[in-house]
Structure formats: C-alpha cells, structure tokens
Amino acid sequence: MRDSAETATPGAQPAGNETTVRTGTSPFSYECRGCGRCCFNKRIPLGPYEVLRLARHASLATGEFLRRYVDHEGPWLASRPDGSCVFLVGGCCTVHTDRPFACRVYPLGRWVSARGEETFRELRPHPQSEGRYGQEGTVAGFLERQGAAPYLAAADRLQALFYRLFDAVQGVLPQRPDLPVAVPEAWRTRAVDGDPAFVEWLDADGIAARYCHAQGRPVPETIDAVHDTYIEAIDAWLKKTGGQAT
Numbered sequence: 593m594r595d596s597a598e599t600a601t602p603g604a605q606p607a608g609n610e611t612t613v614r615t616g617t618s619p620f621s622y623e624c625r626g627c628g629r630c631c632f633n634k635r636i637p638l639g640p641y642e643v644l645r646l647a648r649h650a651s652l653a654t655g656e657f658l659r660r661y662v663d664h665e666g667p668w669l670a671s672r673p674d675g676s677c678v679f680l681v682g683g684c685c686t687v688h689t690d691r692p693f694a695c696r697v698y699p700l701g702r703w704v705s706a707r708g709e710e711t712f713r714e715l716r717p718h719p720q721s722e723g724r725y726g727q728e729g730t731v732a733g734f735l736e737r738q739g740a741a742p743y744l745a746a747a748d749r750l751q752a753l754f755y756r757l758f759d760a761v762q763g764v765l766p767q768r769p770d771l772p773v774a775v776p777e778a779w780r781t782r783a784v785d786g787d788p789a790f791v792e793w794l795d796a797d798g799i800a801a802r803y804c805h806a807q808g809r810p811v812p813e814t815i816d817a818v819h820d821t822y823i824e825a826i827d828a829w830l831k832k833t834g835g836q837a838t
C-alpha cells in the first residue's frame with residue numbers, strides 16, 4: 593500500500609520532531625537572508641515542470657539542460673565538487689525566478705499521501721543558516737509568496753501519473769514509499785524496447801516534440817503548452833503499454 597509520496601523536497605533530513613508537521617493553516621514564517629549556506633550539499637529533486645522552467649531560464653531545450661545541469665542519479669540539480677549548487681554564484685541564486693519547488697518552499701518539505709492529504713515538515717537547516725523563523729503568517733501564505741502555485745499544480749498532475757507509472761513497473765522493484773524516486777528507478781531498469789530512457793523521461797521538450805511529430809501536430813513552445821503535451825504523451829504511452837492500473 594502506498595501511504596505517502598514526497599512530491600518535492602530538498603535532500604535535507606526532516607527535523608524529526610513531530611511538532612513540526614504542519615498543514616496549510618499552521619502558523620509559519622521564514623525569511624531567507626541570502627547567506628547561501630542552504631545551497632550546499634542538497635539534493636534538489638527535479639520534475640519535468642521544473643526542468644522546463646530552468647531550461648527556458650538558460651535558453652536551452654530540456655534535453656540539453658538535462659545533459660548540462662542534472663545529476664542523473666537523482667534526478668537532482670547538479671552540484672560542484674565543493675557541494676555548492678551549480679546555480680549558486682557569489683552566494684546568490686542565478687535562477688531565482690525559476691528556482692525549483694524545493695528551493696521555494698525551503699525550509700519546508702511537502703508530503704502528499706495517496707489519499708491526497710497534504711502536510712509540510714520543517715527540514716533541518718544548515719547549522720549556520722541566517723534564515724529567520726517566525727509565526728507571523730501561515731504555511732499557505734508562505735507558499736503563495738514563494739510563487740509555489742504553478743509548481744504545486746504541476747506536481748499534483750504528475751502525481752497521478754506517478755501512481756500509474758508505479759503500477760506499470762511495480763513488478764520490477766519492491767514497493768517503496770519514496771514514490772517519485774522509485775518510479776524513475778523502476779523505469780530506468782525496465783529496458784522495454786522503444787521506451788524512453790529515464791533521463792529522457794524528464795525531457796519534456798523531446799517527448800512533446802516526438803509525440804507531436806508522430807501525430808502531425810505543431811510542436812508547442814511555451815512552458816505550459818509543452819507541459820500539457822508532455823502529460824498527454826505520457827498518458828498515451830501508459831495506455832498503449834497497459835500501465836493504467838489505477
């Protein structure tokens with residue numbers, strides 16, 4: 593039974609204190625003071641929407657972005673040898689307007705159960721972080737100020753696909769609660785002729801283009817249109833391969 597799915601959180605460990613589990617209405621505020629310390633030694637997970645946003649920020653197609661900036665073991669945002677995020681320059685985030693969801697909601701992580709129950713937990717900050725915690729607002733207000741809404745919408749749409757993907761490949765790997773990680777791992781090991789390799793699975797531009805070419809449709813260009821077509825293509829792939837056991 594899948595009881596939990598982590599839709600997007602940094603690689604920091606939860607604080608481990610049950611009192612830090614929060615809902616959207618829980619009192620919470622956090623002020624990032626730009627010390628940059630939290631951008632070291634993290635595993636920032638990426639979904640197709642985040643890859644699209646970051647790729648456009650870098651004026652790249654998603655395939656090239658994946659080759660340059662993504663650690664394929666995760667998939668995580670690539671890091672330099674000193675542990676710093678590849679987009680941290682001079683202590684500043686150079687992709688701030690298009691930073692991933694995990695960075696937006698830090699120091700919170702979001703969990704969504706199979707029943708759709710959403711909770712947030714505080715992640716353990718860097719011990720010398722200069723961020724200021726408070727109780728002045730709510731978790732929902734914090735997320736709104738961070739521009740999380742389109743990321744949440746994309747994550748929720750993709751979560752339904754994740755479950756179907758997981759069902760499609762669950763015979764390959766033991767069932768695991770960290771679904772968004774387990775599914776790509778399972779996909780990567782599935783070796784079905786004609787299936788995209790795992791890294792290609794995040795290549796929304798490539799998948800949307802191939803899907804449109806096969807159908808004689810114009811290839812979309814905007815982030816939202818590519819993302820919509822990408823989801824349509826994955827949905828079609830699941831139906832074609834019988835992976836719709838939800």
Ligand code: SF4
Nearest residue numbers: 631677679680685695
């Ligand atoms: S994307 Fe920006 S905010 Fe996120 S870890 Fe990298 S530098 Fe820090």
